[in-house]
Amino acid sequence: MKCKRLVASVVMGALFSGAAWAQVKVGVVSSSTGPVAMVGIPQKNSVPLMPTKVGNLTVQYIPLDDGSDPTASVVAIKKLISEENVDAIIGPSGSPNAMGVIQFAAEAGVPLLAPVGTAAVVLPMNEQKKWVFKTTQNDQLIADALVGHMAKSGIKTVGFIGTSDPYGENWAKVFTESAGRKGIKVVSSERFQRSDSSVTAQGLKVLMSKPDAVLIAAPGTPAVLPQITLYDQGYRGKVYQTHGAALPEFLKLGGKKVEGTVLAASLMLVLDQISDSHPSKKIAIDYVNAYEKLNGSKPATFGGNVFDAGLLLKNAIPHAAAKGKPGTPAFRAALRDALEQTKDMPATQGVYNMTAADHSGFDERGRELIAVKDGKWTLIQ
Template sequence: MNKKSLLRGMAAVTTLLALALAGPAPASEDPIRIGAFVSATGPASFLGDPELKTLEMYVERINEAGGVLGRPLQLIHYDDGGSASEARNFANRLLRRDRVDVLIGGSTTGTTMAAVPLAERARTPMISMAGALTIVEPVRPWVFKTPQSDRMAAERVLSDMQARGITRIGLISGTDGFGRSGREQTLEVVEQFGIQVVADQTYGPQDTDMTSQLTRIRNTEGVEAVFNFGFGQGPAIVTRNYAHLGIDLPLYQSHGVASDRFLDLAGPAAEGVRLPASALLVPDALPDDDPQKPVVQGYKEAYEERWNTSVSTFGGYAYDALHLAVHAIEQAGSTDPAAIREALESIQDFVGVTGVFNMTPEDHNGLEPESFRLLEVRDGRWALID
């Protein structure tokens, strides 16, 4: 090995490194910097893509309307591709390099948890758009989240079962992160509703046939209803197999499939399926005195007009994250992180797309299980049943 060439090579790399990472220095102190790291590409892009679109759209709108505290918003966003280690690095970059005032992200529980210690350390408010309860329990001073926890979805479904007098159920769930966490949460709270899980089956995220699992559930003595916790195409296959097998028991799905895509995939087999979902799926069916109605209708209209694609529940999480942050900055009257954090923690009756938020120092999610609407598929459309 040539000593000189090695030296040159190393020097070149170091210079490149310096140039590459230096980037543009933070601009004038004027704008309020909102930092976002989402999974806009990769396996979790169905979460990150609508989230990013929503953030971009509303930052534009807020700026057109004069900004916040008379200052424009500046959205700095990175795409972690669903990778926790990249999410960690981008969160670090947003906190230390871009020096954002509020951190929004990540899209998944893994990407969120990788960034949590950094936000806590940097003492910057962070609002996650991921589901798991572990993000806000135990409560971390600087970390908030907008979606309901999986446990709430389970509670919502179980309370409806209880109301129908169902006491013995079969549980079927996916083995991906969502299904796994949902299964655990369901098993944890099921007894509070006087319900017993008599059959517990799982399927892989790539499986194309769940007939054997469903047959086993059907053959279990005394099953009165079936609950499927999963997302992606798995639940649609479960629904179709369920109809093919002619199982004549109520079928419940989770909020993981609360999108029009599920109706397309499951077809007529979905008739009668019940699931907990965001009000966003049935904006027009909401009663007129529902405080969420105008918010949900407005978001759906604006999103579909701007992006020419149907709105998704996940984009709603980003809507809430951004608007909670803006609301907190307005309440705080400054971008002092501690003041924003205090304001976030004391938000009351804030009407968002996902639900009505009532934050407390003990509850950094601020939603009730009732924020899930219970829907039933009737004539190939969503119908509100409560």
Template structure:
């Protein structure tokens, strides 16, 4: 009888412990996402929203609720959405898709001890590291990586003089700051700098001044479909030099809007965009071979974009980080948010769509040269430039 009683107690304890563990893991993780699904940057945010819609209900065994709000490509609305999420006690904020919006969110949530995964590209989102940025991570490669690829490509094509036409915002500022010292280092003279706004209907004046400077190449530093306008205008005005775009222009709508006027242009892109053209041993190919077909099966052929892939990489980061954070505390608590931040910072050798993530306390982007490839625009297609390194 005594042995039977002991066996019953042991069995009951096992059941209770199992139920406790299951209950702990069943705690819901809440993630607030703010991206632009309307406004000038909508093409970026729609890709991110679409990718997030593919996320499973459970991530690494944890129930995760992703709530998505449209910030209308507006910094004020981005901040409003972020503050709403803070009031709701989310465990993580994701967004926004542009650097100016992401920077505004960083300022708004400073001191609130809630991690943010930004989808913008500017290195200013994570550098220089300080008390604000220690809570910020990003899935898009820093502009510096992409700028280096562009300048090296220019040098290899004997470019000696350069013109710049960039957004009149933080994105354009970041690119100008990146390209200026790199151009000087490679003996390229940055002769003329022009700026434009994403909502502008004409950039004829800026383009004519750039052409008059008689430069070998022009860099257009814009994102989404608005980046097509200076490029197309350069072609229409008979410019014969090389035209480069930044990775912020890498989407199908950009190709559609610019049409054949974009032919011959070069830009660095995330490897997922041309994953079929990559060598089989490229470290990101397996992740993209899974994600891109799944994405295009739902949203249509050629609907892929860097912006969608970078948003999907949030899922891959969470698959690593959530189990580690849950060892420390339950979702919905300050302790869990701190643990989640710490776990994200320890991400290593994560072979994702945007590149291979190796986060450190000093580097919350964690990407290297494997996060970029150079492509040429040809008849509405991205063609891998196999000669570029």
């Protein structure tokens, strides 16, 4: 009798062990509360839409909210690594938050898929950043599109207002260099905190430089404040925004004061105006429809950045599983290698082609020039 119980115990143990090996655990850290919530909420809401089965493997997502606090992001990442033994992490939502957790993901050998704006999470590439993959367009790709439009519009001088964090600082660097190559001069450069309730002083300094146009570099709803401040101060020149402003709340909060804004962002903003031949169109439409059915509203592009992370993992997991078991360092290392070798993979934001040097992988198919016209996003043909 004891022998039978022992055999049964061994068999059940093997079954449970096999079940454990058959599961890939993915942590998702988003800022669904706090100042970055307008970015983090659509990201959190996208998690139920991501793949839960890849081949014979199931995928478990473990969502955590960091409250937009970089310190809480570190706590969440450490918890996912040490307590949950995750194979990959998606997040955090904010650029400063992501910059602060890279070392911990790298030290643990856990791939980090960062749905943030700043290219500083993957550039310049080094031993730590080789574990990070960015699911948004790099600043350079967006900046070149904006500068190209400025040059064609005859703009010679630009004022710059950006957030005082990695997002704004990297944008100031990339944009100034890109503009210089086209003979466009940055005549003023101001910073503000995301949590600021007033940028009156910064606006006045930009106005005093008398620019032909102004570029605002801020992620989420903080992108609105500098623009409406400039409008209220009498500025009527052209205003440009980065892909950080690509959310419905920008239009709602800005109203008529953001009319005419030009930005470069993913096709998700103007899906009905995109050619059916675009490889990402159907994927994006299916995602938007599924999100709206689940949440009762359309997602901001930031949600697509997290959904795309799920698609990247779905594509990479089978390759990693051939070299190691989920839950092991071998699997995570193979997963990192497989992500780096992503080729011609369409997703909601564009087409991914990763290399050892490029952990974002977007080309021109990952951006569209868009203007605000009659309170709506309109594709610039």
